[in-house]
Amino acid sequence: MLFRAFKKTCLFCCGLICAAFLFEAVLRCIELTPAWKTLPVAEVSLYGPDAKTAYTHRKNVKGIWTTENRAKISTNEFAIRSNGRHNFTKNPDAKNIGIIGNSIIEALQVADIDTFVSQTEEILRSRINSINVHNLGLSGTTPVIELERSKYFTELLDLDTLIIINSPANLTHRIEYSQGGSLPFYTMDEIGNIRINRKYLKSRGYKIRTSIIGDAFYFLMNHSKLFTVLNNRMNRGLLDELQINKVQQTAHSSENTNTCPNEAIESLKILSQTQDNNSQRTHALINHLLGQYSALQNRTGVKIIYAFYDNWKSCPKTLTQSAHTALIAMLENNNIEYYDLKSDLKSHLPPNITLQDLRGFASPKGHLNYTGHQVFSSTLSNYIINNYSNE
Amino acid sequence: MRFDALYFLFFFAIVYGLSKIPRIGPAVYILASFLFYIVAGWQDLALIITMIIFNYGASFYVSRSKIVFSTTVAINLATLLYFKYSSFLGSSLGANEIFNTQIIIPLGISFYVFQMIAYQVDIVRGTCRQITSFPRFYLFVAFFPQLIAGPIVRANDISNQINRLFKKGQRNNTIISLGLGLCLLGLVKKVILSDSLAPIVDSNFSTMPDTALAAWQGVLTFTFQIYYDFSGYSDIALGLGYLLGIRLPINFKQPYLAKSPQEFWQRWHITLSQWVRDYLYIPLGGNKIKGPIKQLTALILVMTLMGLWHGANWTFAAWGASWGVAILLWRIGAPFFNKRPLVSWLGTLLVTVILWVFFRAPNMGFALDYLQIMFTPSTLNMNNLSWIWSGMIVLGGLHLLEGRYYNLKGIKLMKKINQPFCWGILIGLCFTILLLPKALDNPFIYFRF
Structure with a gap:
């Protein structure tokens, strides 16, 4: 009887294993056909641990992004989005431009060749010989992560020009990002250097991810759709469905595109004022950050351009102007070029299209859509051609 | 839950x-x-x-x-x-x-x-x-x-x-593989098919489509979404009940193969149709009512009430009443339709698809505008045609295939493979399907009723 029970259990387990293979096969079949645009797929697991910035893209990952808009995406051997070419080799004669920023630049919602970075490269290549434009965008990035990534990639890719695209709010609110959500903690020393909290680096999650077990899991994720689904599900929580309504309610309540958001007003006020302690502290931190960019510029010879872009509407003009004046002054003090990307984008908009129309796919909120990427690429390529084609 | x-x-x-x-x-x-x-x-x-x-x-x-x-x-x-x-x-x-x-x-x-x-x-x-x-x-x-x-x-x-x-303390003898198979079938219909179609339908019905092709695409997608959603739920209900030893009645029998509106309601949400027939239509006189006007009145009344059962909206009333008219039309045209089963089937399918517009539209104004766009000639975009419409053909094919496993032969097969190995496969597949992420909160459509 015991033997029969054992035999039944073994057969049952074999069935489970077969189911796993079947599921894997089905997911792979879906990805091979146009059905991937509609049917369930394993969303690519793109990120891995990083000692300096806590997380970054993993190298040579390919897969499908499903949030907002489905797109086939990949990273190259430098762990950045690939622009559709996987065999990038360094050429000392080539010009290298890096564009850094958050998920707007990372642009996971469109295929590699549809990102504005890739399109900018295409446009520039038709005008300038031997030029590469690298997508250094990363979701959820903060000014500190951007700085670290700028230092790393400037040397790795021999960058000639680095364009940092940021919103004023990201700069003021996240400059000393200390806690919140799933992002790692940062601490600041006496001279204003910000680094990842030791507590985070010692956390179980981080340790596992950087251990052999982590390597094994990432290996499995690279080779198995089932493991990717399992990993995504673990990240979301096994009892995810119990909380789905709550999440949606929160998401809806924060959506209002017709008025200037409170976060924007607060950010603009901090930038335009220097009287109160909070503003003074933020100004000091921004200056410290820009100083480090300036040092990078001097050390490596890279030309750094700080571009500002946001999706705010109906913000008070006087406040916006004084905030931008303050920003320009800080950038000039640190010998960094200022680029008003938002104004430039407005001048490149097609008829009957507003800045708000550049974002969102099915809903008006979200990341850059296809039109958005086209407008961004024409604006940026025009700016680069006009200002740097001779250098 | x-x-x-x-x-x-x-x-x-x-x-x-x-x-x-x-x-x-x-x-x-x-x-x-x-x-x-x-x-x-x-x-x-x-x-x-x-x-x-x-x-x-x-x-x-x-x-x-x-x-x-x-x-x-x-x-x-x-x-x-x-x-x-x-x-x-x-x-x-x-x-x-x-x-x-x-x-x-x-x-x-x-x-x-x-x-x-x-x-x-x-x-x-x-x-x-x-x-x-x-x-x-x-x-x-x-x-x-x-x-x-x-x-x-x-x-x-x-x-x-x-x-x-x-x-x-006795339960019906259960073929575990059959119960699990029904659950798996239901999950495939709901999670893999219906939920995947939901964003396309939502986007088509949130703003008015520009072209007739887009409008047809939207309503055809909804035709499959609602079927796979509701029949998926019913399959899971049957499977769960079966595993617990309670056999529940079948609710769907390939409704889109119906050759007349009356037959459609004998294949779609069967238990509701039977309820309406036994507790509403027959007490009102049923088929014994004489005279087309009286028949039409009774049919429209019954079908309107059935429409309103689905929701408190004029669109459901219009949906139900239109079904009443369609049933009567097919009765009057029986001599013609009986000789031409293919025409009858195509006509029924067309009526079903068109009437789903009332079911899905948020209000009557939207429904009428949508119908107007559906019948306004426009240029065809062949790029969109290729994969979306081939998807529709695949969904139709799956619907057609259902009859091949939803029968005594299927039950016999399940009895044959009622082994721990198959239970493992079926449970494993159910589990992995449930692991799939839900981008949208898409409860079963009939939960709303």
Whole structure:
């Protein structure tokens, strides 16, 4: 009887294993056909641990992004989005431009060749010989992560020009990002250097991810759709469905595109004022950050351009102007070029299209859509051609 | 609770395991049904328990007094009217847009109220035995696999099965592979097919489509979405019930293969159609009504009420009434349609697809504008045609194939492969499907009714 029970259990387990293979096969079949645009797929697991910035893209990952808009995406051997070419080799004669920023630049919602970075490269290549434009965008990035990534990639890719695209709010609110959500903690020393909290680096999650077990899991994720689904599900929580309504309610309540958001007003006020302690502290931190960019510029010879872009509407003009004046002054003090990307984008908009129309796919909120990427690429390529084609 | 959630799998596994312990099976089912509905909220739970107690008490007197019977049916209907149609009746403009707003009606009220009305009528007619034990009556109404979105069960369907369960602790012999297979089939229909179509439908019905092609694409997608959603739910309900030893009635039989509107309703939401036929249409005179005008009036009345059962909105009334007209048209044209089955099938399918516009549209104005766009000639975009329409053909093919496994042959096959190895495959596939992420919160469409 015991033997029969054992035999039944073994057969049952074999069935489970077969189911796993079947599921894997089905997911792979879906990805091979146009059905991937509609049917369930394993969303690519793109990120891995990083000692300096806590997380970054993993190298040579390919897969499908499903949030907002489905797109086939990949990273190259430098762990950045690939622009559709996987065999990038360094050429000392080539010009290298890096564009850094958050998920707007990372642009996971469109295929590699549809990102504005890739399109900018295409446009520039038709005008300038031997030029590469690298997508250094990363979701959820903060000014500190951007700085670290700028230092790393400037040397790795021999960058000639680095364009940092940021919103004023990201700069003021996240400059000393200390806690919140799933992002790692940062601490600041006496001279204003910000680094990842030791507590985070010692956390179980981080340790596992950087251990052999982590390597094994990432290996499995690279080779198995089932493991990717399992990993995504673990990240979301096994009892995810119990909380789905709550999440949606929160998401809806924060959506209002017709008025200037409170976060924007607060950010603009901090930038335009220097009287109160909070503003003074933020100004000091921004200056410290820009100083480090300036040092990078001097050390490596890279030309750094700080571009500002946001999706705010109906913000008070006087406040916006004084905030931008303050920003320009800080950038000039640190010998960094200022680029008003938002104004430039407005001048490149097609008829009957507003800045708000550049974002969102099915809903008006979200990341850059296809039109958005086209407008961004024409604006940026025009700016680069006009200002740097001779250098 | 939702059948397409991973936590439900764990819940069901515990219920199934506990139900295997001798003598406690019925108690486990009752407790599980209670817990299953708690998730809907205490108010909904209080309402259903009150309704069950009331109907249980009334069932002892309905056959003795016509007044008690009428009052019982009236109270059931009044409860449904109050909770589901109060805003609609208060102001005809205050119709509920069920696809766009939060569900505010008590979960499953349309199903359990109809079930209890049918029970009281059957007792008076003498076509079913009264369920004298309260726990059995509770299980008859609130048995969790069929509680929220049907099938609408008659006492005759399951009272003997429940009695056997209580008396001897016996369950129907179950072919585990068949139960699991039905659950897997339902999950594939819901999670893989219906949920994938939902974003396309939502985007087509959130803003008016630009071209006739886009409008047709939207409504055809919805045609498959609602079928795979609701029949998926019914398959899971059947499978779960079967695994727990209670056989529930089949609710769908390839409805899009129907060759007439009347046949469509014999294949779509069968238990509701039968309820309407037995408790509404036949008492009104049924097919014995003479004269096309009287027939049309009766049909339109019955079908409008059936439409309104789905939701408090003029769109549902228009949907139901249009079905009434279609059924009558096919009756009048029977000599023509009977000789041309292909034309009849295509005509029925076309009527079904067009009428889904009323079902899905948020209001009458939108529905009429949408229909206008569907019939306005526009240029064809062949790029979009290729993969979306080939997808439609695949979905149609799957619908056609259903008949090949949803029959006695399929059951025999499942009996043949009723082995631990197959259970492992089926459970493993159910589990992995439930692991898939849900980008949108897409509860079963019929939960809204």
